[in-house]
Amino acid sequence: MHRVMNITDVDDKTIRGAREAKIPxxxxxxxxxxxxxxxxxxLRIKRADDFxxxxxxxxxxxxxxxIATLITRGLAYQADDKSVYFRxxxxxxxxxxxxxxxxQLQSTGRVxxxxxxxxxxxxxxxxxxxxxxxxAVGWESPWGRGRxxxxxxxxxxxxxxxxxxxxxxxxxxxNIFPHHEAEIAQSEGCxxxxxVRYWLHCAHLLVDGQKMSKSxxxxxxxxxxxxxxxxxxxxxxxxxxxxxxxxxxxxxxxMEEARQSLGRIDDWLMRLRECSASVSLAKGNGRQAGSLPYxxxxxxxxxxxxxxxxxxxxxxxxxxxxxxxxxxxxxASANVWLNWWERVDSVLAIGHGEDEIPAEISxxxxxxxxxxxxxxxxxxxxxxxxxNARGWExxxxxxxxxITRRAGT
RNA sequence: GGCGGGGUAGCCAAGUGGUAAGGUCGCGGUCUGCAAAACCGCUAUUCGCGGGUUCGAUUCCCGCCCCCGCCUCCA
Numbered sequence: 001m002h003r004v005m006n007i008t009d010v011d012d013k014t015i016r017g018a019r020e021a022k023i024p025x026x027x028x029x030x031x032x033x034x035x036x037x038x039x040x041x042x043l044r045i046k047r048a049d050d051f052x053x054x055x056x057x058x059x060x061x062x063x064x065x066x067i068a069t070l071i072t073r074g075l076a077y078q079a080d081d082k083s084v085y086f087r088x089x090x091x092x093x094x095x096x097x098x099x100x101x102x103x104q105l106q107s108t109g110r111v112x113x114x115x116x117x118x119x120x121x122x123x124x125x126x127x128x129x130x131x132x133x134x135x136a137v138g139w140e141s142p143w144g145r146g147r148x149x150x151x152x153x154x155x156x157x158x159x160x161x162x163x164x165x166x167x168x169x170x171x172x173x174x175n176i177f178p179h180h181e182a183e184i185a186q187s188e189g190c191x192x193x194x195x196v197r198y199w200l201h202c203a204h205l206l207v208d209g210q211k212m213s214k215s216x217x218x219x220x221x222x223x224x225x226x227x228x229x230x231x232x233x234x235x236x237x238x239x240x241x242x243x244x245x246x247x248x249x250x251x252x253x254x255m256e257e258a259r260q261s262l263g264r265i266d267d268w269l270m271r272l273r274e275c276s277a278s279v280s281l282a283k284g285n286g287r288q289a290g291s292l293p294y295x296x297x298x299x300x301x302x303x304x305x306x307x308x309x310x311x312x313x314x315x316x317x318x319x320x321x322x323x324x325x326x327x328x329x330x331x332a333s334a335n336v337w338l339n340w341w342e343r344v345d346s347v348l349a350i351g352h353g354e355d356e357i358p359a360e361i362s363x364x365x366x367x368x369x370x371x372x373x374x375x376x377x378x379x380x381x382x383x384x385x386x387x388n389a390r391g392w393e394x395x396x397x398x399x400x401x402x403i404t405r406r407a408g409t
Numbered sequence: 410g411g412c413g414g415g416g417u418a419g420c421c422a423a424g425u426g427g428u429a430a431g432g433u434c435g436c437g438g439u440c441u442g443c444a445a446a447a448c449c450g451c452u453a454u455u456c457g458c459g460g461g462u463u464c465g466a467u468u469c470c471c472g473c474c475c476c477c478g479c480c481u482c483c484a
Contacts, residue, residue, distance in 0.1 A: 314431050
């Protein structure tokens with residue numbers, strides 16, 4: 001599998017930002033790029049193999065070559081404003097992805113149209129002619145100085161790195177039209193081949209039931225959520241547990257639920273690890289959870305049915321906990337389950353390592369153990385409260401006291 | 410208005426023409442000095458609303474309502 005994520009590092013906003021900051025475009029976009037990578041790391045999102053950027057000269061060259069091809073084929077033309085536009089009337093499939101009938105399109109009035117220069121209101125820019133607003137930003141082309149249009153960069157970078165035909169193209173539903181529609185038109189207009197086999201469009205993130213927006217005051221950054229004490233993996237779990245095609249409503253209750261669910265997984269793993277390390281007299285019973293309609297893999301194979309997959313995980317957790325309660329899990333079968341978890345977590349990436357217990361914490365724990373042996377409940381409860389206050393939880397089991405870090409780890 | 414995605418228990422959410430996974434919360438129990446964790450039990454005669462098809466529909470068909478998104482130079 002070859003994964004590519006395109007980075008648009010030139011557009012109206014970045015040009016304006018760089019101009020206002022009086023710094024080169026590249027210098028202006030660099031911190032945003034860095035922040036983006038920090039965020040995907042926080043969310044444990046696996047890095048793509050490539051992160052091509054639109055301003056990379058090799059891709060600019062490719063965009064220019066593609067535009068030239070489109071002009072040669074009559075699919076594009078240079079208008080009086082010197083910009084080059086895609087001629088959508090020459091591409092019958094345009095609008096197919098979004099199920100749009102171009103003759104029935106209505107303008108929302110959201111964008112202003114420079115209708116004079118274009119043959120059709122729906123024609124979109126492939127190459128934008130330079131104007132004063134662009135300042136130092138621009139590249140030479142057969143059609144004069146300018147910059148790439150808003151969609152051609154994706155076609156150029158995708159076909160450069162993945163070939164003319166790609167298996168899966170992801171993106172938000174809001175990008176179906178016009179962005180993905182334009183990508184298809186440009187790419188297939190150049191190659192004559194089917195550009196994308198499967199489109200995976202994810203639904204929107206809502207906050208408190210409404211679209212996230214600064215004016216509604218329900219706008220959160222990743223940093224805001226981290227500041228509330230939630231960890232990256234908790235956020236990851238909260239965002240992940242809903243099917244990608246269904247809108248996800250972000251709430252603080254949802255974050256709390258994510259934390260509790262992860263705690264359940266953590267406790268199960270801790271138990272399994274102890275079990276696998278023990279010299280146990282348990283009679284092995286490593287049978288797989290049966291009688292369930294799906295396995296974890298089958299659920300994900302079914303259009304990434306994460307809810308069914310997680311359902312299977314939690315049913316498995318209950319079954320093995322039950323078996324451990326009955327003393328039916330020996331080290332060998334515990335390892336079977338731990339290995340199974342490794343496979344599951346290679347996809348989910350929600351596990352966390354075992355905690356190292358600081359010296360002062362284990363000292364308090366030992367003191368509590370002593371108090372319990374002396375049946376000094378008052379003192380042992382005080383020490384338990386003290387440990388809780390420091391973020392550690394105590395559990396008294398048959399095998400003695402266990403301490404674990406809870407919440408936000 | 411057109412197109413697309415949603416509407417399932419307090420909340421989140423899967424699912425199927427044959428009678429509702431899972432998570433979370435709450436309540437009761439086992440265990441425990443008390444807890445915690447785990448386990449057991451309880452919590453939707455019902456799947457937005459109204460018709461229809463069917464022996465039977467939440468699942469199929471028709472109509473309607475509500476929410477979210479898109480409808481061309483913001484990517």
